[in-house]
Amino acid sequence: MILKGRTVSRGKASGPALVSKEAISFLGGVDPKTGNVIEKGHALYGKNVKGRVLVFPGGRGSTVGSYVIYQLKKNGVAPAAIINIRSEPIVAVGAIISDIPMVDALDKDPVEVIRDGMTVMVDGTAGTVEI
Amino acid sequence: MHLTKEEEAIFNGERGPTLQKMMEILVALGDIYGADSLIPVKSAQIAGVSYKTIGDAGLEWISDLKGNAVVPAALNPMGMDRDAWQGMGIDRHFAEKQEHIIKAYERLGIKAECTCTPYYLERPKFGDHLAWSESSAVCFANSVLGARTNREGGPSALAAALIGKTANYGLHIRENRYPTVTIKVKEPVHGAEYGALGYLVGPQVGDGIPIFTLKSTPSEDELKHLGAALASSGAVALFHVLDVTPEQYILPHDRIDVDSRELDEGWQTPTRYFLPQNRIDVDVSAVKELMRKHEEPDIIALGCPHASKEELEEILRTLKGRHVKKEVWVCTGRSLGEKNQALIDELRSHGIRVLYDTCMVVSPAANHFKKMMVNSGKALKYTPSMCGVDTIIASTEECIEEACR
Numbered sequence: 001m002i003l004k005g006r007t008v009s010r011g012k013a014s015g016p017a018l019v020s021k022e023a024i025s026f027l028g029g030v031d032p033k034t035g036n037v038i039e040k041g042h043a044l045y046g047k048n049v050k051g052r053v054l055v056f057p058g059g060r061g062s063t064v065g066s067y068v069i070y071q072l073k074k075n076g077v078a079p080a081a082i083i084n085i086r087s088e089p090i091v092a093v094g095a096i097i098s099d100i101p102m103v104d105a106l107d108k109d110p111v112e113v114i115r116d117g118m119t120v121m122v123d124g125t126a127g128t129v130e131i
Numbered sequence: 132m133h134l135t136k137e138e139e140a141i142f143n144g145e146r147g148p149t150l151q152k153m154m155e156i157l158v159a160l161g162d163i164y165g166a167d168s169l170i171p172v173k174s175a176q177i178a179g180v181s182y183k184t185i186g187d188a189g190l191e192w193i194s195d196l197k198g199n200a201v202v203p204a205a206l207n208p209m210g211m212d213r214d215a216w217q218g219m220g221i222d223r224h225f226a227e228k229q230e231h232i233i234k235a236y237e238r239l240g241i242k243a244e245c246t247c248t249p250y251y252l253e254r255p256k257f258g259d260h261l262a263w264s265e266s267s268a269v270c271f272a273n274s275v276l277g278a279r280t281n282r283e284g285g286p287s288a289l290a291a292a293l294i295g296k297t298a299n300y301g302l303h304i305r306e307n308r309y310p311t312v313t314i315k316v317k318e319p320v321h322g323a324e325y326g327a328l329g330y331l332v333g334p335q336v337g338d339g340i341p342i343f344t345l346k347s348t349p350s351e352d353e354l355k356h357l358g359a360a361l362a363s364s365g366a367v368a369l370f371h372v373l374d375v376t377p378e379q380y381i382l383p384h385d386r387i388d389v390d391s392r393e394l395d396e397g398w399q400t401p402t403r404y405f406l407p408q409n410r411i412d413v414d415v416s417a418v419k420e421l422m423r424k425h426e427e428p429d430i431i432a433l434g435c436p437h438a439s440k441e442e443l444e445e446i447l448r449t450l451k452g453r454h455v456k457k458e459v460w461v462c463t464g465r466s467l468g469e470k471n472q473a474l475i476d477e478l479r480s481h482g483i484r485v486l487y488d489t490c491m492v493v494s495p496a497a498n499h500f501k502k503m504m505v506n507s508g509k510a511l512k513y514t515p516s517m518c519g520v521d522t523i524i525a526s527t528e529e530c531i532e533e534a535c536r
Contacts, residue, residue, distance in 0.1 A: 006162065007162075008159050008162075008163075009155070009159070010155070032188055063178075063179075063284040063285065064179070064184055064185055064186070064188070064189065066284065066285075066286055067179070067185055067186070067188035067189040067191075067192055067285075068188050070188055070191065070192045071187065071188035071191060074191055087159075087163055088163065089160055089163065089284055089287065090284070092159045092160070092163060093156055093159070093160075093284060093286045093287065096152060096155045096156050096159055097152055097156070097192060097286060
C-alpha cells in the first residue's frame with residue numbers, strides 16, 4: 001500500500017515502524033545519547049527510536065527539541081524516518097537539519113494504518129509512504 | 132509555495148549544503164503555515180543562545196554550519212555576562228561552552244550582541260518585515276513599532292539571517308493583525324503595574340490579539356513591560372492600545388466599525404477603529420493585589436526585558452545617592468551600556484551589579500538565590516520555573532527602597 005502526503009524533509013529511508021498515538025516532546029522526552037523514550041507515562045516509554053520509522057501525530061514542548069533530534073542523529077541513535085499526521089516546526093526543523101526523511105498530511109491516518117513493527121519505506125522527496 | 136529561480140537553486144543545493152538546509156527550513160515552515168512565497172527581511176534576531184537552554188545539541192548544530200548572515204543579525208541573551216562571568220558565580224565549564232556557542236554564531240557573521248531588546252540597536256520602521264525570535268521583542272516590534280514578525284524559533288531565525296528572507300505567513304500579512312479581543316481596563320495603571328496587568332490577562336488571551344482600552348497613557352517602557360508579560364504568560368505576539376499604538380485603526384473589511392461618538396465615558400478616541408465583541412474586563416484591584424505581596428528578597432533583579440536608557444536613569448534617580456545593601460542586578464544590552472558609560476559607572480558606584488548579555492531568566496547564576504524581587508511581569512512568570520526562586524513583583528521605586536533597606 002502506498003500513502004500519498006507532503007514532503008517535509010527530503011531523502012529515502014525504511015525500517016520497522018514505531019507508532020505512538022501521543023505527541024512527542026523530544027526535549028526531556030527522548031534521551032539524546034541512547035534514543036530511549038524517557039518521558040514517564042508516555043505510550044512509548046522505555047522503547048528506543050534508533051533506526052525505526054517513527055509515526056506520531058506531531059511534536060510538542062520546547063523548540064530545543066529540534067536540536068535534540070540533531071544530537072540523536074550525531075550519536076547514531078536517530079529514527080530512520082519520521083511520519084507525522086500534521087507536522088509542526090519543532091520536529092520539521094529537527095528532521096531537516098538532521099537529514100531525516102519526513103512526510104506528513106498523508107491521505108490515510110498513519111497512526112491508524114501503520115502498526116508497530118511493520119516495515120515502512122518513507123520517500124521524503126516524493127512525499128510518499130510505502131507499507 | 133512559489134520559489135524564484137534563485138531560491139530554487141539554493142533549495143537544490145547549488146550554493147552549498149548550509150544554505151540548502153536553511154532554504155529547506157524556510158520552505159517547510161512556509162508549507163506548514165500556507166505561505167505563498169518568501170519575502171525579504173530587514174533583520175534577524177536569533178534565540179537559542181544560552182548554553183542553559185540549547186545544551187551540547189544546539190552547540191553542535193551551530194558549529195557545523197558554514198555561511199554568512201546577509202542581513203543585520205543579533206542574538207538573544209545568553210547565560211552570563213561575557214566579560215564579567217566570574218563575578219556572577221558561573222562555573223568555568225559553563226563559561227567555556229557558552230563562549231563556544233557565541234564564537235560559532237560570530238563565525239556566521241552574526242553580532243555577538245546578546246539582547247532581548249534589539250530595537251535599541253536599530254529601531255525597525257513601521258511596516259518592516261523582520262525575523263525575530265525573542266517573544267518580548269517580537270511583541271514590541273509588532274505592537275509598538277508596527278513592524279511585522281512572527282515568533283521565530285532559533286533555527287528559522289538563523290535561516291532568515293543567512294538567506295535574508297522568511298516565509299510570508301502569519302503576522303507578515305495585514306489581515307492577520309486585526310484585534311480579536313477587547314480588554315477594558317477601567318482605572319489608570321502605571322509603571323510595573325503594566326507588567327502585572329499583562330501577567331494576569333495573558334492566560335485569558337492565549338495567542339489572541341488584544342486591543343486595550345486604558346484610562347492611562349503608557350510610555351514606551353510601560354508598553355514594553357505589558358507586551359513582555361503578555362507574551363510570556365500568554366502567547367501574545369501582537370497587541371494594540373487604543374489611542375496609543377500605530378495600528379489601532381486597521382479595520383477588517385467584514386466587520387462594522389464603531390464611530391467615536393458611540394463610545395462611553397467621553398474618552399478621546401480616533402474616529403474609526405474596531406473593537407471585537409469578545410471582551411475581557413480587567414479588575415485593577417487584582418493587579419494592585421499582586422503587587423502588594425511583600426516578603427524580604429535576597430536579590431532584586433531589574434532589566435527584564437533589558438533596561439532602556441530611561442529605565443537606567445530612573446533607577447539612578449530613585450537611589451537618591453544611596454548605596455544598596457542587598458544584591459541588585461540590572462540587566463541591559465552591551466551596546467546600550469557602552470554608549471552610556473557614565474550612567475553605568477554611576478549605577479555601579481552605588482553597589483549595583485550591571486550585567487550585559489544576560490538576564491535573571493536565562494543565567495544559571497540566578498539559581499543561587501531564594502527570593503527574588505522584580506519589576507517585570509515576564510520575570511515574575513519565568514524565574515520561579517527557570518531558576519527555582521520565589522518571585523514577587525513591585526514597582527521600580529519599591530525595588531530600590533527594598534535594596535537600600
